Amino acid sequence: MTTRSTMQEDPTAGSEPPRTDPLLRVRDLSVTFQRRGQEATAAVSEVSFDVRSGQHVGLVGESGSGKSVTSLAIMGLLPDRGVRVGGTVEYEGRDLLAMKAADKNAIRGRQIAMVFQDPMTSLNPVINVGLQIAEVIERHRDKSRGEATEMAVDLLHRVGIPDADRRVHEYPHQLSGGMRQRVLIAIALACEPRLLIADEPTTALDVTIQAQILELLKELVADTGTALILITHDLGVVAGLCDEVHVMYSGRVVESAARRPLFASPRHPYTGGLLASIPRLDSPRGEPLQPIPGSPTDTLPWDEGNCAFAPRCGNRIERCTEDTPRLQDAGERSLRCFNPLHGGSRQGTGDGAR
Amino acid sequence: MLRFALRRFALIVPTLFGLSILLFAWVRILPGDPARSLLGQRATPEAIARVNEAYGFNEPLVQQYLSYIGALLHGDLGISIDLKEPVLNAFVDKLPATIELTFVALLFAVVVGIPLGYYAGRRVGGWVDTAVVSTSLLGVVIPVFFLAIILKYIFALKLGWFDTANRQSARIDAEHPTNFFVLDGLVTGNLGASWDALLHLVLPGIALGTIPLAIIVRITRASVSEVVHEDFVRTAESKGLSTSVINRRHVLRNALLPVVTTIGLQLGLLLSGAVLTETVFSLDGIGQYLYAAIRVRDYPVLQGFILFIALMYAVINLIVDLSYGLIDPRVRVS
């Protein structure tokens, strides 16, 4: 790659067509956990997707789908022992997984940043929030403590925390959950990264705060032209924010599509089930909710000639327990299914047959 | 904060009160004559009569207790039977020696223990961890006086690196305005004396320090191994911070909280151990004073000692509790 300036691109990048070479290329990412004396479990396998500069990508799935593990693998935050990571994750052409620690540390916080799920535990309880923001700036932008703290105040202001001058010296336990999440966002955006990974940023918050935080994220990311990987189990969140969506189940991507086509006509029964299970305000009173039957533990291993979703799938055919479906192009989307849904929106898993 | 301190201090009073009652009762409920207990089995009737008179054992109990409390409140802890001097004076005189020893021991334990505990905690299950845990276990099971004797034998007698006894070499002529020998040298400009005093504290300090060392290693290890898995450490890593910053500002600052909170407990153990260590190394502190008193059954000294220690212990624990607010912001009441 040619020399890159570290300055952010034109903040109006959202309105321009995205650059063709992707910022992040994930190819065949796999993560296997191996505890002492137990069998290895594949938390993530065969995951591939791209993120282009300024693009917003959503990773959707239930707990256990491997979406968080994927993000941790990209950031290099998985433990050293007991974990095997395979595949490649290329950021601007360089494989993050193969990098030395020093190089990784130069990129983390600066080029790629992460917002974590639980604001209650993700902040250091014994140092004030100002320092927790300033230390990223000190590290990557070569500023003094005083300058960095001033910038921290600005950032707090920008993420919508009132009275930022005072708050900057406060400790996490003095802030509410919503405010702490804003601090985490401030930390992530402190050095104006090119890629932001947000792992369930609103799950641990009250519903009313959730909307605010999402709005904030949307706004900030649009302002700075930062690319975003949003990880969530909530399709509603994705609808408002992401251009492209990847649906994960049991460690693999089962459907990938741009936002509109995915919501308009989901092809994978799981995606259809997720959409159908969202209660609608305009449905007739008394109409039963349509959950996906079973639970994430009712799963079959992908490797052994199964589709993992088969036990819960209304579209199940014999082939689903005899052969492993592969991710294949199907028009404008990728699909991992032997018997996908056809046409029409919001088909439940119960009546997916042709 | 102040209210908290006052409340805590107020709790000490009934405890000491109760203790004084127990001590008062102690000599008087022992089988036989209190005077005889004080003087020993071979006391003459005249001596007993004299002691009864002097101590007021013939008076009604309540009156005895009142005069006892009265004396206490005036800071009168009694008079040593053996040495015929006020107990309190002796304590105040000899306390600095014990404080010096305790300080050196604690310093040793912290300086050696925290890094050891840290490395063990980072690599739980590794060979470093096993080695560290095993050696710290030895610190718990080897009696402190035994270790003191062995250290004295090897390093002082055999190898001659250190003197075997006392706080200062006989050949050094020094003044002692504060009675903290190391400090005295600095204050009077006699650095040689300071250094000499310090050297005399090395062996006893190490011997005594093995007790808190074991505890500090264990707690640091447990704490570090837990903190390392906390979410905020992961956040710190995601910021691309250097490992030294992460370890210092995020891991250690949180991991050391439980260590500090046990310092109060360890002071109790250090005091007990000081009694034993001072006798082995002939250090003129309150420990050795107590030892001498035990041998001759000098009860006023024993009584006074208990009260004195109880008060000191309580005050120190209070100070430690109050200082939690300094290190853990969650505890502060603004």
Next chain:
Amino acid sequence: MTVPLTVSPIAPGGVEEAGESLWHGAWKRLRRSPMAIIGATIVLLFVLVAVLAPVLAPYEPASSEWTSLSTPTFVQGPTSEHLLGIDRWGSDMLTQLLFGARQSLIIGVVSTLIGLFAGAALGALAGGLGGWVDTVVMRFVDIMLSIPSLLLAISIAAALGKSSYALMIAIGVAQVPIFARLLRGSMLSQSKSDYVLAANALGLRRRTIIMNHVLPNSLGPTIVQATLNLATAIIEVAALSFLGLGQSDPAVAEWGRMIVSGQDRFLIAPWLSFYPGICIAVTALGFTLFGEALREALDPKQRR
């Protein structure tokens, strides 16, 4: 066309079979723990030595008559006749050490039992009855905790005169607050647990609940504490003897006193103090290892 639903079985291994009791699980973990095995071996050895001392010892133990006779100051290192040498009264070191184990065992065990029963009774009363009983007992415990336990033991032993009983009572009393707090804490935390509420709701009498349910549940931590306290007691016995408390008859072998009497000859005959010291350390180590292993085995939260 749909296929009948097949739900996959729960992954085997790594999960304890349902219904396995705490003790059963603990025993299994103990068996596999090297710490437990080493500790238990040492403890058993110690007990055997103490009990079988008369049988194992090559010579007769020292008697008062013997030691009050002239004092041969001649001491000797290991020889073929005296495997560990001779002490300053001419007694065989090995014999004295073996008999010394007896003192440590008896005093250690008795004092721990005193502490255990007295402390547990107080703690159970406080926790079970609550109210002013609780307050009074805890004030009392606080007073006892107002000075370090060894110093407390020293004070009590100094007051009680020269005998082994003095040591037993002194060390035992010093352990009372530990057990009292333990039992009280256990009772209090259990009184809030669901099964106690359920038993109450079922109409079981309070005493029944305590005797049949709460106390057995407190048993585990109590045994762990008792084991660890035994280690401390053994060391404290030695420390008190070192200070000249307890019984001072040189004929009765006691490890702490052996260290003291060997002190002034340390340069020429270090083994006089060394062997008894090692014995104390190893014995205390055994109990500590076993106690720690027991604690880990009983901890349902199996952390590595």
